[in-house]
Amino acid sequence: MTNIPPPPMPGTKPILDPKSVVKDRSMEFQKELIGSYYDRLARSPETGEKTVATFVPGNLAELIQCFGLVPILPEINALQSGMRKQSGHYITEAERMGHSEDVCTYVKCDIGMFHEGNVGPTGAVLPTPDHLLLSYTGCFTFMKWFELLREEYGCPSTMLQVPYQARGEITPEMKAYVVKQLKTEVIPALEKLSGVKFDIDLLREKLTLSARAEDDLVAVLEAAKARPSPIDAYFGGVYYIGPIFTAFRGTQEGCDYYRVLREEVEERVRQRRGPTTPEGEMTDERFRLVVEGPPNWTNFREFWKMFYDEGAVVVASTYTKVGGLYDRGFRHDPSDPLGSLAEYCLGCYTNLSLPKRVELISDYVEEYGADGFLINSVKSCASFSAGQLLILREVEKRTGRAGGFIESDLVDPRYFSGANIKNRIESYLQMVEQKRAAGATA
Amino acid sequence: MTRTTAELMAFAEDLYYDLDFKSVKRWKVKTGGHAIGFMPVYAPREIVHAAGAMPVGIVGAGDWLEVIRGDAYYQSYLCHIPRSTIDMAESGRLDFLEGMLFPSTCDVIRNLSGMWQIVKPDMYTRYVDVPQNFTDGVGGQFWAHELRTLAQELGERTGTEVTDERLRASIALFNENRRAVCDLYSLRRDEPARAPTSEVYLMVRAGLVMDVEDHTALIREYITAARNITPPELDNARVIVVGAFCEQPPIGLIKSIERSGCFVVDDDLILISRWFTDNAAETGDPIEALALAFVHDSVPTAVMYSAKAGRGKAVVERVRVARAEGVIFAAPSFCTPALLDQPMLVAELDREGIPYTAFKFAENAGQFQPIREQTGTFADTMKLWSVA
Numbered sequence: 001m002t003n004i005p006p007p008p009m010p011g012t013k014p015i016l017d018p019k020s021v022v023k024d025r026s027m028e029f030q031k032e033l034i035g036s037y038y039d040r041l042a043r044s045p046e047t048g049e050k051t052v053a054t055f056v057p058g059n060l061a062e063l064i065q066c067f068g069l070v071p072i073l074p075e076i077n078a079l080q081s082g083m084r085k086q087s088g089h090y091i092t093e094a095e096r097m098g099h100s101e102d103v104c105t106y107v108k109c110d111i112g113m114f115h116e117g118n119v120g121p122t123g124a125v126l127p128t129p130d131h132l133l134l135s136y137t138g139c140f141t142f143m144k145w146f147e148l149l150r151e152e153y154g155c156p157s158t159m160l161q162v163p164y165q166a167r168g169e170i171t172p173e174m175k176a177y178v179v180k181q182l183k184t185e186v187i188p189a190l191e192k193l194s195g196v197k198f199d200i201d202l203l204r205e206k207l208t209l210s211a212r213a214e215d216d217l218v219a220v221l222e223a224a225k226a227r228p229s230p231i232d233a234y235f236g237g238v239y240y241i242g243p244i245f246t247a248f249r250g251t252q253e254g255c256d257y258y259r260v261l262r263e264e265v266e267e268r269v270r271q272r273r274g275p276t277t278p279e280g281e282m283t284d285e286r287f288r289l290v291v292e293g294p295p296n297w298t299n300f301r302e303f304w305k306m307f308y309d310e311g312a313v314v315v316a317s318t319y320t321k322v323g324g325l326y327d328r329g330f331r332h333d334p335s336d337p338l339g340s341l342a343e344y345c346l347g348c349y350t351n352l353s354l355p356k357r358v359e360l361i362s363d364y365v366e367e368y369g370a371d372g373f374l375i376n377s378v379k380s381c382a383s384f385s386a387g388q389l390l391i392l393r394e395v396e397k398r399t400g401r402a403g404g405f406i407e408s409d410l411v412d413p414r415y416f417s418g419a420n421i422k423n424r425i426e427s428y429l430q431m432v433e434q435k436r437a438a439g440a441t442a
Numbered sequence: 443m444t445r446t447t448a449e450l451m452a453f454a455e456d457l458y459y460d461l462d463f464k465s466v467k468r469w470k471v472k473t474g475g476h477a478i479g480f481m482p483v484y485a486p487r488e489i490v491h492a493a494g495a496m497p498v499g500i501v502g503a504g505d506w507l508e509v510i511r512g513d514a515y516y517q518s519y520l521c522h523i524p525r526s527t528i529d530m531a532e533s534g535r536l537d538f539l540e541g542m543l544f545p546s547t548c549d550v551i552r553n554l555s556g557m558w559q560i561v562k563p564d565m566y567t568r569y570v571d572v573p574q575n576f577t578d579g580v581g582g583q584f585w586a587h588e589l590r591t592l593a594q595e596l597g598e599r600t601g602t603e604v605t606d607e608r609l610r611a612s613i614a615l616f617n618e619n620r621r622a623v624c625d626l627y628s629l630r631r632d633e634p635a636r637a638p639t640s641e642v643y644l645m646v647r648a649g650l651v652m653d654v655e656d657h658t659a660l661i662r663e664y665i666t667a668a669r670n671i672t673p674p675e676l677d678n679a680r681v682i683v684v685g686a687f688c689e690q691p692p693i694g695l696i697k698s699i700e701r702s703g704c705f706v707v708d709d710d711l712i713l714i715s716r717w718f719t720d721n722a723a724e725t726g727d728p729i730e731a732l733a734l735a736f737v738h739d740s741v742p743t744a745v746m747y748s749a750k751a752g753r754g755k756a757v758v759e760r761v762r763v764a765r766a767e768g769v770i771f772a773a774p775s776f777c778t779p780a781l782l783d784q785p786m787l788v789a790e791l792d793r794e795g796i797p798y799t800a801f802k803f804a805e806n807a808g809q810f811q812p813i814r815e816q817t818g819t820f821a822d823t824m825k826l827w828s829v830a
């Protein structure tokens with residue numbers, strides 16, 4: 001049982017306060033961090049730092065840092081290209097080269113970007129990776145993506161197979177298998193690449209920092225249980241997870257960022273302030289929603305606006321768990337360094353069974369006092385999308401709350417139909433409203 | 443009395459079109475055995491067999507089931523096999539199964555394993571997480587543990603313990619079956635007019651719903667019968683068909699490719715029938731034998747990781763062994779493994795100057811004319827090149 005006060009009467013005040021369009025300290029900090037990362041990456045050919053490409057789910061950030069390597073994150077590059085309106089062009093280029101229209105657009109965006117000069121989000125040319133570290137968790141496409149990149153770049157690759165939690169649990173054998181691969185495949189490959197000997201105590205230090213940042217991130221995400229929610233846990237959430245899902249888990253800067261962010265968010269809770277949006281602070285929280293599925297990046301602002309214009313705030317999302325389910329208790333553990341890396345890889349959201357996903361979303365709806373939940377089903381991603389219609393029905397059944405379903409894509413602008421999505425969101429919110437009214441009078 | 447190829451085909455065709463799985467139900471009544479379904483691409487059938495069950499291949503419903511319920515489960519941008527499979531489950535067609543195995547073929551089948559747990563809560567459901575690490579003590583050991591757990595669970599389910607002795611016997615039977623299928627593939631490769639793919643396919647596919655020994659006998663009988671016919675004289679182009687390892691093309695599509703002037707001399711259809719390139723050991727620890735056969739001798743295919751660059755080399759080798767003149771890529775629409783694999787194979791074919799053509803299909807596609815025209819033009823072009 002959660003103790004959440006009833007919602008205020010909706011529609012009595014303006015939804016946004018446009019005067020409050022100011023950047024929080026954490027936003028600047030985040031921008032600096034990401035900028036510094038891309039600078040370091042772009043300069044690596046001069047500095048001689050070696051690079052290793054890897055994926056966000058199951059990324060071994062701390063381990064990579066132990067060898068002084070710089071990670072390249074193709075998913076992040078793709079979503080950045082989407083936000084900069086470059087992805088459509090890159091995807092067309094990849095399709096022109098023979099890549100199918102039916103496959104994940106992240107892959108095509110990445111390959112198209114490489115063929116178009118590999119210019120990163122800061123405008124600097126990014127290096128090609130020296131090694132591909134295939135953290136194979138939660139997505140089949142990852143495997144083919146890196147096989148394709150290996151053909152392009154001619155660099156070696158290392159596979160880390162992470163078993164799937166088909167029955168909703170991590171068995172000792174699954175963990176042992178991942179640890180064994182870390183010892184026999186991943187660590188030797190990174191030692192060879194970097195020329196640095198593995199130092200388990202250094203890894204412990206980094207994991208200590210990871211856990212600290214994870215505590216703060218969880219506090220930020222759980223602050224959305226307050227009314228009004230001080231954050232948007234989806235559209236804002238994707239910014240909050242940026243540093244910890246990428247290069248800054250296990251670093252002091254990462255810890256500092258999450259401390260600043262936490263303090264800001266806690267202050268917002270004390271002041272009973274709503275979340276920051278691109279057009280000012282939300283002053284009237286009318287709908288509290290849980291969202292399942294990745295966002296659309298090509299029209300990210302437009303998409304977000306469809307929510308905040310209606311006073312809809314996302315209080316919990318599954319997408320912000322693809323790089324780890326910290327809010328369910330997992331922490332990197334310096335006392336079991338390789339074991340906890342294994343558990344981390346095994347525990348990412350996309351590695352959960354479908355019944356576990358249903359359970360998690362239903363729990364979020366209850367714990368965060370949501371009025372309903374919405375699924376953004378992206379064409380690219382079978383890992384997320386296959387089964388979402390069943391998830392919709394099951395969560396509705398369990399929570400009694402209204403479920404909505406919209407379709408778009410991650411970075412392919414051809415699959416973002418703004419008018420259509422807006423219509424659907426509006427009708428969905430009307431349905432939520434009706435359900436809520438019916439519930440209030442019942 | 444030996445049957446003719448036409449009679450054998452009639453038998454196999456009955457099995458192909460039978461979405462009520464009557465042959466399996468009859469077998470269950472006759473033997474008192476169980477039936478465990480499995481989806482493409484690979485499942486350890488030997489273990490199922492040793493547990494006293496028939497491994498039953500569930501490869502979709504082709505173009506002769508009108509899928510209604512299945513579409514309520516899947517968005518338009520996902521392939522067709524999961525929707526026809528769940529449709530069959532929802533309509534009770536798969537209720538004769540005591541269990542269902544979902545191999546780690548792709549995210550669609552992976553997620554279907556979880557959907558099954560919700561839709562069919564009383565059925566034994568197991569995800570079969572095959573190794574992508576091919577070192578004996580790493581991926582091999584993980585896989586051996588998976589196989590042991592599966593053997594134990596199935597034994598508990600069926601009441602027939604998977605003893606070493608039983609499993610060794612099953613391994614021997616499936617080795618024998620694989621040899622028979624490979625002999626049939628060799629016959630087709632050497633004399634494709636004698637054993638056309640539209641027949642070979644149905645013969646091999648029959649093994650998904652038959653007792654393994656009966657199926658081996660069927661294949662042998664077909665080989666004998668095919669050797670006795672006078673094959674038509676055809677000047678077809680020799681092609682291999684790549685990409686249809688999971689969702690299956692309707693038989694009409696296979697016939698269309700042949701009628702357009704192609705001999706299909708190698709393919710990915712019902713790949714499990716030829717999964718190991720060598721026999722699994724019939725002595726020693728049988729679980730180890732299966733695990734090692736998997737990590738050492740699995741066929742290279744899109745769903746298996748290749749630890750080294752040059753993914754396309756395997757397809758070039760297949761072209762060479764099959765003495766093919768070209769490659770037809772036939773992938774199911776929205777099939778992530780096949781479609782992401784294809785550019786790597788194409789690149790290698792380009793390097794080697796091997797011609798290819800590509801199309802996508804769905805198991806329920808009814809229109810074959812455009813494909814027939816495409817493969818016909820492809821065949822003609824290859825013939826022209828070979829004359830020039």
Ligand code: SF4
Binds near residue numbers: 105107138139382383
């Ligand atoms: S299929 Fe989904 S999880 Fe996989 S790379 Fe694409 S977007 Fe990411």
Ligand code: SF4
Binds near residue numbers: 549551688780
């Ligand atoms: S056809 Fe392809 S995408 Fe669909 S289930 Fe089979 S392997 Fe997966």
